[in-house]
Amino acid sequence: MTSIRTRFAPSPTGYMHVGGVRTALFAWLLARQSPDGKFILRLEDTDQKREVAGSAEHLIESLHALGIVYDEGPDIGGPYAPYKQSERLDSYRKWAQKLIDAGRAYADPYTAEQIEAFRNQSRDEKRAFLYRDHRPTNPPVWDGKMPLRFKSDPKSYSWHDEVMGDLHSGPEVIDDIIIIKSDGYPTYNFAHIIDDAEMNISHIIRGQEFLSSQPNYMNLYEALNIKAPLFATVPHILGESGNKKLGKRDGAKDVLDYFKDGYLQEAMINFIASMGWNDGSEQEIFSSAELIEKFSLARIQHSGARFDEKRLLWLNGQWIRKLSLDDLYNRCAEFWPESANQVGDDVKKQVLALVQDRLKTLADLPLLTSYFFAEPTPDWTMTTNNNQLSKLSTDEIVTLLNHAKEALSNSNYDADSLQQTLNSLLETTGQKPGILFTLIRIAVSWAPFSPALNETLSTIGRDKVQSRLQNAIQAAESASK
């Protein structure tokens, strides 16, 4: 059995969105399942007009960020280099010449206007347009300035797709496609066939949009006498609203933006893999290692999957909670509020431990933690708007705050001691936790929510708690005037 070699072959025309990532991911998983499998990155840069500067680097950065590591590629080389189509023109020229010599390719003598006229005519007659109906009887010698067309041999095909199963097509879909453009570059339709053959690709994994050109590819494989690889057609990912294929034009997001927004690599991989694939069990959380172990083309869904950001958010939370504190801490470097810079790693780590269960994305960090590092600004309406606290007079609140300040000043500032202090404070004041704890929480954080009170106090520290309680008392007094 020949070894598994799969490739991801994007064109450098922009960024990667989840649709492209999934194709790459599936190809990568398939290669990694086999001990000697290889995953190849190939740049399909044959359209100079659409090329976007820097996008090749951007694509490579995206794959690195996702942990989808390729074994051969334009920046790292490999046994079948170069991995950039613009550097393989000689090869396409050579194969094209074989077709010309065999009478299976010819120069296209028509102008764009003439072809357009043919098209219009077909449309008026309500027939499908086929270029081969207009094949020139005496085509000129190809001078490299005209497009070179494949002379097709229309016939029916039946073939097997590793995902979709058995597929069929009739001769009416076979046409004389352009294989070399007038600028000398090959079309995708031609170049990928040559490259996949020369690079010994075993499986072509690509999106459904190529299904309708598949018969033309079969026809080319035959004319070139190339043994076709295995095909695996992956359904589309649909946009969040509407049923359209997810695409850049509809605002599909750059995957790197998800990382900037605080999503974890593991969550992205887990999420993208689970759109259109599952292992048949009820497992929801998969690591890359598990995906490699369990992935199979046969269990890929046949219909499109809609992108559900809520589910991604949930998965991200799951993965954040799964990480060890140290691991999580290392990934948070870019997300702390500015005020956190003034404290050491130990303090930040302590704070992180408190909020780990509360993070949906790493970008939630400032919202959840800023009052640990910077003095919060009292906002007295937080007490007056509170259902419980609004029942108390300002005097009563000040009295409670004073009691709290007094009691807390004598506590050992570990979480257990603080809980004891707080519990006895409940008894001495005769208040319910709903009042007392809420008040203290607001007074030291001025935040809508926070972790458990004893741990929050412990982490903030005695001195700051004392001064914040004092500030709260002053805020109460100035509010009552």
Next chain:
RNA sequence: GGUCUCAUCGUCUAACGGUUAGGACGCCAGGUUCUCAUCCUGGCAAUCCGGGUUCGAUUCCCGGUGAGAUCACCA
């Protein structure tokens, strides 16, 4: 319009032709001595329609319908 593909809760999906059609996200309700989150419990919610085959169809077949893709000197 031609061709191809697809069709289970709102979403992602499971179910050798025999299940009260299962799980997850989301949503709702309750619990975990305060908030938020986590966690736990419970609830709502689906086989596109019509035929056929069969003792029995989400599953197989046919026909509709709906959705998507594609018909470029883009990939």
